[in-house]
Amino acid sequence: MLKKKKILIRIGSLRHGGAEKVLVTFLKNISPDKYEVDLLINLYSGIYIKEVPSWVNVFYLLKGEMITTNRPQDIPVKAYRVLYQKMFLWFPSLLYKFVLKNKQYDVELAAIHGYYREILSSPQKDSKKIIWVQNDIFNLKEYTSDVIRQFFKFDKILVISNKLEEEMHKLAQNEAEKQSVIKIFNPIDKEDTLKKANTAIDDYPFDNNIPTFVSVGTVYPQKGYDRLLQVHKRLLDEGFNHQLVIIGDGYDLNNIQTLLEQLGLQKTAKMLGFKSNPYPYLKKADFYIMSSRHEGFPTIIAEALILNKPISATDISGIKDLLQDGKLGTITPNSEDGIYDGMKKFLTDKDLAEEYKKQINDTDLPFVLEKSVQKLQEIIDEV
Template identity: 35%
Template sequence: MKKVLFFIPNLMHGGAEKVLVNLVNNLDRNKYDIIVQTIFDEGVNKKYLKKDIKYKYIFKKIFRGSTTLFKLCSPKFLYKYLIKEKYDIAVSYLEGPTARIISGCPYEDSKKISWIHIELNDEKLLSTGFRSFKEAKKGYESYDKIICVSNTVKQIFEDVSGIKENVEVLYNTNETEDIIEKSKEKVEDIEFDKNTINICSVGKVIEKKGYYRLAQIHKKLIDEGLKHNIYIIGIGEDEYRIKKYLKENNLEDTYHLIGFRDNPYKYIDKCDLFVCSSYREGFSTAVTESLVVGTPVITTLCSGAQELLGYNNEYGLVVENNKEGIYKGIKKLLDDRELLDYYKEKAIERGSFFSKEKTVKAVEYMIDSL
């Protein structure tokens, strides 16, 4: 039985944290002794770990300056004093500090895997958590396997790092059956207007998710007489700015920031359209989940979008990553209910491609091949 460590900063409400929990919960316990370790013992996703998954942490709370502090010590020192144990396979499940720490694993017969979830578009981004680009490149070169969540993420990583060996793509694991079951639950805290189009999105309410520009697009469409509601499920530091804009423009009755929800799927299911307005994504968990639920999707052109929806909009609309692109895409679907119904059918068809069984088997095959 292989002893496998999955190392991540925390288990908060992000997409990577969620799909890690999905993955470890479904790996074969007869083949792997699984340990999840976090730097900080925080996050809503911790409670979803199955009871037979060993969990441990280094620090109880997140503290300021931790990233800088970690850079003061060498990767080998950090591994020795923070990870301590020897594993058959040590996985850094995010870029940044965990990638640097695992790169310092001193055991020659331990295999190391680094998971890349975002577009590391330049040397500065690729060096996040490391002292320099030179150190980052050396650190990533020490890994036996680098896993990227989409072909775009892989291509960008290879171009920026210059590393071409042992880099492959594996799609994120989603609890597909569980998602479908939860999507059928009743929504009791919101009364959706059945006489208009209801649009939703799920994600951290931070700048990169594009919810502020989505509010501006919403205003333009409302001003043109195209009635619709938008519901944003999530929390984050961009809430104040968006709420201020909504108040100033009398949009509080049609653009709703409803906060974090344990079960976002029942809201996605009751809406007519899911929108991903992000400036950047790795491989959107929320878009994948929407396809599984069977809700039509419109997304900006960012990493993974065309892999999810097709290179010719076969399974949903991929639009230019700017306000005009999002505006035109939403307007097109608000104006054409037949097209919206068509994409509902295509969403269901595409969702089956990302079944839990397929993605878990692919990861197990990769681990067994090391």
């Protein structure tokens, strides 16, 4: 019988997010006969916890809900959590001895870029190290060239878009470093997405006869919802009747809700908060709008394609790959004017949406589950 490969995977939590969902989708589709997986979560919380397969061993540093606000009463808890997690980063041998029970690993994987220090500080020098870069780190201030150069200490660097691959290649200092960078599409479970989209909902907030845009994502500044609301107002003022649904929560939620009210958009724009199943709302809307300032691989765009939605998206990492350079949707400049142009196109050109739907329908989408999972397994097997 083949010896199972022992793998340690690290991530912050399993809260709603693209990288978290992708990791759980991957775990649900690999073979327990080939791998023994330990999943170490810093904070045991999130909707995807219950979806982790029972054969995966789950370890955690802390338990409790993620704190997304800055209320004074939350500060002591946040400070304690940060220090507790830092202790294991400073003294990794304590983590491997007391939490992971001295287990030896063949492969250690950082499931998101933010865990590069945790994996590189591992006392297990013989294990192969892999990092999965799920965001456009070249747009994040704290990720200077010197910081990103640290990633080349990993045996393999998985990236999720052509843009990330090109940027990593520019930083590589030799051919071996270039070869360590591998582009892999995030696995999307098409059947699961279609099944969830058919769930009945009774809180859809709008009249079906008015063009409706939907956007789904954690409410952070990077998502550009401030820009989206300004554009929504601008289009309404110009006489373009339409509606907007934003699904998600996050630390910027109150600011965006306040802006919505200041702009007087209560009747035409709705923030529905977090939905564990956003797909029925996506299915009911006419168009998907992405206003993000930066992303890695926007999983929701792949899911919108699966649901055959006409899409307008800002030109961020992963979009050209997903929308096939504009064949499957509108790619606009990453600005307020760009978002405006994209939405206006759908509101003025009635045929455009149908053209995109036909193109999506006729295209073999590259991020299908089986292909991505197979490639990731090959990387782990060969490392």
